[in-house]
Amino acid sequence: MHRAPILETVDIWKRFPGVIALxxxxxxxxxxxxxxxxxxxxxxxxxFLKIIGGILRKDSGKIYWMSREVEFRSPHEALENGVAYVPQDVNILGNLSLYENVFIGRENKSLFLPRDSRREIEASRKVFKELGIDIDPIIKGREVGFSIAQLTLIARAIYFKSKLIMFDEPTSGLGVIETEKLLNIMTRLRDMGVSIIFVSHKIEEVMNVADRIYVLRDGTLVSEYSREQFDLHRIVRDMVAREVKEFFPKEKVEIGNIIMEVKNLSDTVGFVKNVNFYVRRGEILGIYGIAGSGRTEMALTLIGFRPKKSGTIVIDGKTVEIRRPRDAINHGIGYLPEDWRLSLVLIMSISENISLPIINSLRVINLGGLSPIDFSSESKISRDYVNKLRVVPPDIKRRTLYLSGGNKQKVAIAKLLASRSKILILDEPTHGIDVGAKVEIRKLMCDIAKEGKAVILISSELPEVINMSDRILVMREGTIVAEFSRDEASEEKIARAAIL
Ligand SMILES: Nc1ncnc2c1ncn2[C@@H]1O[C@H](COP(=O)(O)OP(=O)(O)O)[C@@H](O)[C@H]1O
Ligand SMILES: [Mg+2]
Incomplete structure (x- = not known):
């Protein structure tokens, strides 16, 4: 049915110290x-993508490109041969214009002719237009955000007449609308005759646009599905090697008294307007809203990270004064930011991270910053959390930098728990981590609720909000516009409240 493949890899092996990656x-x-x-x-x-793209060398195996055995020695050589790689951490040169980034390696090299910038600018503009964006290619690389930088690399790939473009987690830095756009571009590129390898752990997105899916687990290709066979549950099972029956392991927890009440919370710039809500012990309170609805700003204002114009916060029946994040911590409110770079010191170990907020209570005698730290209790506390939260690997001396996203997130949560938070505000806690890890983090939320603490779950993933929360608030334009109990909530009602 098919002609010869344009790319074929045969038995590719790759070892790194201590791990066989392929x-x-x-x-x-x-x-x-x-x-x-x-x-x-x-x-x-x-x-795998880096080996095809000439960034890494394989240990063994063969790569055939247009039926010829090849081994690209650099990304440039790959690009010259029609193979482009768009890495996850897209990087374009900040001090060059976008068009110069598009044309890198293809400049007019003639000694006699000056570089024809005008032609390059016009050609770039045309390619950007084809990609559906109207941007001036003279803008410097440093002035554009992630999405445009990524499109610049795609423009380069198109300009180099790539026959294959490999995208590595291309949507992980994008919002909903940009993601949609990119998926459209992929489809358009395919229809223009370009082949695409789309790497992602977001299966739904891949299922949306792919013609075929390969599942890789632990360095081994475990299955292949053609479009008619796509089935979310089967693909997830292949990915994690176990049946994930329950993506949303919500447990029923006895709901107790109100632990925190927020009244009339507004910020000084109008992103947060007159927010009122309460949360109870044992409760998971979901907060849904589209990007820009003010959920994160609300949380940051609540914890004293952003200036308040008004607002009363009552914890366990007592009005408390929260002027800065430290006050929030002292009153038992822990905030987990969406980006773990903000919650963890990545060069520090798991145990150093967990003990950081409570370091003074770990000093042998309390004489302030100079007195020695009781390392054995530091280790014990960390070890307890690492076991309880099932951090993998359970090595408290390991730098958090080397942990996977899900495990980084667990350490960040441990850090909040260690500082005795009883109200945890988790901002997109499962965003950007793989399914297995998502399920683990959700289990953890239930465990926390079971201890009589309260969890405020800010999430853009509607099924997650609906399935994990006892009650759901919807924010729009800085304020709460709807509230649903677990029983009344439906995707349609919530989405409608969030948008209309
Ligand atoms: N440069 C490297 N040195 C050592 N180990 C690496 C290196 N790059 C990747 N690995 C390891 O190889 C395995 C596969 O990593 P990677 O290809 O990045 O996975 P994925 O992209 O699917 O998340 C992981 O165990 C990772 O820790
Ligand atoms: Mg990767």
């Missing part, structure tokens, strides 16, 4: 198709 991976990519490659964090997806 254990004999063989795939085929045909003309005009989008091939999804999915797998959990650490499955070997990036390593």
């Amino acid at each position: 254990k004999g991976v063989s795939i085929k990519v045909y003309e005009n198709e989008i091939v999804g490659l999915v797998g959990e964090n650490g499955a070997g997806k990036s390593t």
Whole structure:
């Protein structure tokens, strides 16, 4: 039925010190198709793309490109041959214009002719237009955000007449609308005759656009599905090697008294307007809203990170004064930011991170900053949390930098729990982590609720909000516009409240 594949890999192996990243991976990519490659964090997806793209060397195996055996020695050589790689951490040169970034390596090299910038600018503008964006290619790289930088790399790939573009987690830095746009671009590129490898752990997105999906687990290719066979549950099962029956392991918890009440909370700039709500012990309170609805700003204002114009916060029946984040911590409110770079010191170990907020209580005698730290209790506390939260690997001396996203998130939560938070505000706690880890974090929320603490779950994932929360608030334009009990909530009602 098919012609020869444009790309074929045969039995690719790759070892790193202490880990075999690829254990004999063989795939085929045909003309005009989008091939999804999915797998959990650490499955070997990036390593595989980097080997094809000339960034890493394989240990063994063969790569055929247009039926010829090849081994690209640099990304540039790959690009010259029609193979482009768009990495996860997109990087364009900040002090060059976008068009110069598009044309890198293709400048007019003639000694006699001056560089024809005007032609390059016009050509870039045209390619950007084809991609559906209207942007001036003279803008410097440093002035654009992630999405435009990514489009610049795509423009470069198109300009180099790439026959294959490999995208590594391309949507992880994008919002909903930009994601939608990018998926459209992928489809458009395919229809223009370009083949695509789309690497992601967001299976739904891949299922949306891919013609075929390969599942990689632990360095081994475990399955292949064609479009008619796509089935979310089967693909997830292949990815995590276990049946995930329950994506949303909500447990029924006895709901207690009101632990915190927020009255009339407004900020000084109008992102947060007259917010009123309460949360009870044992409760998971979901807060849904579209991007820009003010959920994060509300949380940051509540914890004293942003200036308040008005607002009363009552905890366990007593009005408390929260002027800065430290006050919030002292009153038992823990905030987990969406980005773990903000909650963890990545070069520090798991145990150093967990003990950081409580370091003074760990000093042998309390004489302030100079007195020695009781390392054995520091280790004990960390070890307890690492076990309780099932952090993998359970090595408290390991730098958090080397943990997967889900485990970084667990350490960040441990840090909040260690500082005795009884009200946890979790801002998109499962965003950007793989399914297995998502389920673990959700279990953890239930465990926290079971201890009589309260969880405020800010999430953009509607099914997550609906399935994990006891009650759901919807925010729009800085204020709460609707409230639903678990029983009344439906995707449609909530989405309608969030948008209309
Ligand atoms: N440069 C490296 N040095 C050592 N180990 C690495 C390196 N790059 C990746 N690994 C390891 O190889 C495995 C696969 O990683 P990766 O290809 O990045 O996975 P994925 O992209 O699927 O998340 C992981 O265990 C990772 O820790
Ligand atoms: Mg990767």
